[in-house]
Amino acid sequence: xxxxxxxxxxxxxxxxxxxxxxxxxxxxxxxxxxxxxxxxxxxxxxxxxxxxxxxxxxxxxxxxxxxxxxxxxxxxxxxxxxxxxxxxxxxxxxxxxxxxxxxxxxxxxxxxxxxxxxxxxxxxxxxxxxxxxxxxxxxxxxxxxxxxxxxxxxxxxxxxxxxxxxxxxxxxxxxxxxxxxxxxxxxxxxxxxxxxxxxxxxxxxxxxxxxxxxxxxxxxxxxxxxxxxxxxxxxxxxxxxxxxxxxxxxxxxxxxxxxxxxxxxxxxxxx
Numbered sequence: 001x002x003x004x005x006x007x008x009x010x011x012x013x014x015x016x017x018x019x020x021x022x023x024x025x026x027x028x029x030x031x032x033x034x035x036x037x038x039x040x041x042x043x044x045x046x047x048x049x050x051x052x053x054x055x056x057x058x059x060x061x062x063x064x065x066x067x068x069x070x071x072x073x074x075x076x077x078x079x080x081x082x083x084x085x086x087x088x089x090x091x092x093x094x095x096x097x098x099x100x101x102x103x104x105x106x107x108x109x110x111x112x113x114x115x116x117x118x119x120x121x122x123x124x125x126x127x128x129x130x131x132x133x134x135x136x137x138x139x140x141x142x143x144x145x146x147x148x149x150x151x152x153x154x155x156x157x158x159x160x161x162x163x164x165x166x167x168x169x170x171x172x173x174x175x176x177x178x179x180x181x182x183x184x185x186x187x188x189x190x191x192x193x194x195x196x197x198x199x200x201x202x203x204x205x206x207x208x209x210x211x212x213x214x215x216x217x218x219x220x221x222x223x224x225x226x227x228x229x230x231x232x233x234x235x236x237x238x239x240x241x242x243x244x245x246x247x248x249x250x251x252x253x254x255x256x257x258x259x260x261x262x263x264x265x266x267x268x269x270x271x
Contacts, residue, residue, distance in 0.1 A: 128153035148203035
């Protein structure tokens, strides 16, 4: 695990609070050309394992994006990476007060900020969201692909299983773990299987944010396509009943409103 932090600021224990000291210097020429721009950077990094173990402090020096020297608390001195860096670190390493200050940054900079940021970084927990979806309309007794989409969780360590009728499936392919860009992750577990009537598929997820495994069930009959077809059938049936009732009412009204002519018997007529 790597963390790069800025003193006094919150940050990410996985990687990256960077203190960058940027100095821009322009060089004006007599010919009227655009000024030259130089970039000097200093990056202070804290590297550590679980629980803050093995804390290591790096003080990295750059010129125009090229690292020319760095201080490593594990060896207690600066190391040159370029020709310029070699003669520069010789001067720094002979400055006892300066080197002692760099060594002290392991506690003053790294461990202090680790304690402040720990509740928001290493101890941060976000539970996953789980959704099961087929790659196409499910077809019984044919090969199908079911995808269990697990997203929005932190930290990244997670275990995802596919179960068929409560028995773990082995033919599972896992997609690459993705970063969502908001300190959460996503991973897809893909199961290739032959669907059979009555089978129940379960995507089981274990994560440090959950007190118990999260299970989401899926059945061919309860798939989105099956539900859509069922809903279409119900709507068609209801409409048929409504039209039948309306037609019956109209028929009865028309029948009731029809008048019949009655011819009285020819009584008392002379023949």
